[in-house]
Amino acid sequence: MHAIAAVFLTAMLALGQAFGQADSMPQPPQVESDAEAAADAQAAAEAVVDLAAAGEFNALYDRIHPDAKAVVPRESAVRALEEIYGLTQAGRAEVTGVRLGAWTWPVTDQSYPTAAEVAYRQPLVENGQERAIASTMYLVPFEGEWRWFFGRDREYVAEVLGRFAPPPPPPSTGDIRQFLQNVTSDLDRFYRSSLANTEYNYVTPPVTAVDQGKYAESGCGTVQVGFYAFYCPGDGGIYLDIPFLQETRDRYGDFAVAFVVGHEWAHHVQTVVRLQRVEEPTAPGQVFSIELELMADCYTGVWTLDTDTRNVFGLDSLANGVAFVYQSLGDPEGIDIFDPRAHGTAEARVGAFTEGYDDGFEGCELVV
Numbered sequence: 140m141h142a143i144a145a146v147f148l149t150a151m152l153a154l155g156q157a158f159g160q161a162d163s164m165p166q167p168p169q170v171e172s173d174a175e176a177a178a179d180a181q182a183a184a185e186a187v188v189d190l191a192a193a194g195e196f197n198a199l200y201d202r203i204h205p206d207a208k209a210v211v212p213r214e215s216a217v218r219a220l221e222e223i224y225g226l227t228q229a230g231r232a233e234v235t236g237v238r239l240g241a242w243t244w245p246v247t248d249q250s251y252p253t254a255a256e257v258a259y260r261q262p263l264v265e266n267g268q269e270r271a272i273a274s275t276m277y278l279v280p281f282e283g284e285w286r287w288f289f290g291r292d293r294e295y296v297a298e299v300l301g302r303f304a305p306p307p308p309p310p311s312t313g314d315i316r317q318f319l320q321n322v323t324s325d326l327d328r329f330y331r332s333s334l335a336n337t338e339y340n341y342v343t344p345p346v347t348a349v350d351q352g353k354y355a356e357s358g359c360g361t362v363q364v365g366f367y368a369f370y371c372p373g374d375g376g377i378y379l380d381i382p383f384l385q386e387t388r389d390r391y392g393d394f395a396v397a398f399v400v401g402h403e404w405a406h407h408v409q410t411v412v413r414l415q416r417v418e419e420p421t422a423p424g425q426v427f428s429i430e431l432e433l434m435a436d437c438y439t440g441v442w443t444l445d446t447d448t449r450n451v452f453g454l455d456s457l458a459n460g461v462a463f464v465y466q467s468l469g470d471p472e473g474i475d476i477f478d479p480r481a482h483g484t485a486e487a488r489v490g491a492f493t494e495g496y497d498d499g500f501e502g503c504e505l506v507v
Contacts, residue, residue, distance in 0.1 A: 177237040180255030180278050183285035184234050187276070188259065192231035196220045197333055197507040201499030204279055204286035206249055211296060212448045213499075214332045215303040216289050221336065228264040235259055235273075242277055245292045251279045282497075305332075308451040311393070315385045319348060322397050323377075325451065326404045329442050333500070334411065337507050344407040345376040368399050370406035377403045387463065394452045394460030398439060398492075405438035406431070412505060418479070432482040433491040436464075437503035440495025447496075465489050 183202070190199040196217045200208075203216070223229070235258045242254035255278045260271045278285040290296035305328065309321050327343050334341040347355050347362070355362045358373025367383045370376075379400065388396045409431060417425045426434070446452055452460075469485025482488065494502040 173239055176239055176253075177255065180239070180257065180285045181234055181237045183278055184237070184255070184257040184259070184276065184287070187287050188232040188234065191220070191224065191229070194221075194224065194336070195506060196224075196336075197499070198501055200289075201501040202287060204281055204288055205497065206244065206247065207286075207288045207290065208444060209448060210246060211289050211299065212305055213445050214305045214329070215299055217332070218303040219299045230262040232259045232261040242279070244277070244288055246288075246290045246296050254279045255285060305329075305449060308446075308449060315381060315388060315396075316348060318388070318393065318396070319346075319379060319384065319400065322400050323404070325446065326401060326442060329445055330404070330408050330411075333507055334408075339411050339413075339507075341408075341411050342375075344370075344404070345374070346379065347376060348379045348381050350381040368403050370403045372406075372410060375407065375410065377407060379403075391463040392456040392459040394443075394456040395463035397446075397452065398443075398460050398464060401439035401442055402435045405435035405442075408438060409434065412507075418477075427477060428479045429476050429481040429483055433487060434503050434505075436483070436488050436491040437495035438500075438505075440492040440497075441499050441503065443492070444496045444499070461489060461492070464492065 187199065187202055190196075190202070197213070199220065200213050200216050203211075237258075238256045240254060240256065241250065241252050242256065243250045257276050257278060258273065259276065260273050262269065262271045264270075276287055278287050280286070290299070308325070312318050312321070323346050331341055331343075347357070349355050349362055349364055349366075351364055353364075355378065357371045357376060357378060359369070359371040362378050364380050364382050366378065367380050369378055371378060377400070384396050384399065387399065413424050414431060414434070415425050416428050416431045418427075420426055443452075443457070447457065465485045465488075468482065468488055470481055470483060474481050476483075483491065491503075500507055
């Protein structure tokens with residue numbers, strides 16, 4: 140067994156992750172009946188162990204508390220869990236008890252007045268023999284849902300990041316073409332990793348950047364500047380308008396451009412996961428045009444959280460980019476929500492983006 144797997148399992152096994160002094164756990168202020176809170180926490184823990192047993196590690200990451208997401212990128216957590224569950228042939232854990240109290244996450248020393256300490260027994264195979272390990276996980280409520288924590292202490296998280304961290308972002312560049320190359324490379328790496336162990340066959344889309352006075356042929360017709368950016372289902376390619384993106388970058392900063400590219404990349408991912416834009420949905424996978432557009436904003440939010448965890452864009456750039464979406468990308472008045480051109484109001488688009496940022500792919504109704 141690999142050393143990291145042995146350390147992980149003997150301490151808390153894949154999902155316990157963060158240990159405290161259970162027998163000295165102080166009691167929190169009472170915000171609802173203890174019985175009701177404990178039942179809710181147990182249900183959340185049962186969902187966590189179900190996802191883990193099914194190998195749905197991206198969905199499992201979506202259930203992590205935002206404070207833990209801010210420390211551990213998606214790819215790092217998912218790859219660590221894949222290794223642990225692969226090495227140990229871990230089965231579905233059995234939740235054996237819940238206790239409420241205040242708790243401090245040792246990774247950041249952040250304290251939470253209300254937390255759930257969930258005891259469980261984890262079956263696994265070690266040296267060809269089946270056994271079970273008793274362990275603990277901690278959950279903390281966030282916006283009405285109990286969320287779990289990845290990483291029992293700083294040392295463990297540092298080890299996971301050292302082994303599984305995505306490559307660092309390239310240095311910022313003033314050249315718009317190089318910047319677009321950096322963004323598309325990051326999007327490609329993120330979605331390739333996120334869809335790696337799923338039923339979907341992710342492929343890198345071709346990207347064509349069109350400059351002033353130039354044109355390109357696409358599966359959707361001849362492309363000249365003035366189109367901003369689009370995904371062409373006819374050839375699976377993404378087309379980018381260099382003058383528009385340069386102007387957007389000059390006015391709103393790096394992330395505004397990244398949002399535009401991320402939205403179009405998300406349309407490619409929607410094709411990969413077999414979503415189809417139709418006027419009247421009648422079958423699974425068929426969605427209204429506006430649903431597809433808001434889902435693309437949501438996917439972009441999922442990717443943005445990952446970039447935020449890795450410090451790809453600064454907070455000012457993110458804020459300016461969201462302002463760009465709000466000020467420039469909402470549908471004008473008079474566009475019906477079922478119009479094939481509809482993308483959503485400014486409020487709806489920012490809301491969809493935020494939902495992906497906060498809740499991951501599950502918030503976008505995509506389980507991977």
